[in-house]
Amino acid sequence: MQTFFDNVTYGTTKAPNAPIATDYVDARVLGAGASEAHPIPSGAQMVNFSADGDFFAKFGTSIVTAAVPGADVANGSASMLNPGTRRIPAGATHIALIASAARVVTLEFWG
Incomplete structure (x- = not known):
């Protein structure tokens, strides 16, 4: 799994x-x-969410549930x-x- 940031030296063409x-x-x-619990991959420290519409997320263990208020x-x-991009909290496994409607959500993970 890739790290979230690349080490960049100032004056290079990479975006720091x-x-x-x-x-x-x-x-x-x-x-x-329907709330679904997605497992967090081993070594992941950051996650970026993207979806084709509104959704809600909540970090926790295997029994965590998210709710639409x-x-x-x-x-x-x-x-x-x-939520966009988040650091994965200590102890979170899912x-x-x-x-509220059918959605596709992608989760990008970094170590």
């Missing part, structure tokens, strides 16, 4: 703040309203909407994904 292309990409085809959530337990 852009992640390098990953060699590990997974895809999930989500059914509407149907009311206010004011206790810190809500799932993230379209990422739960859910959407």
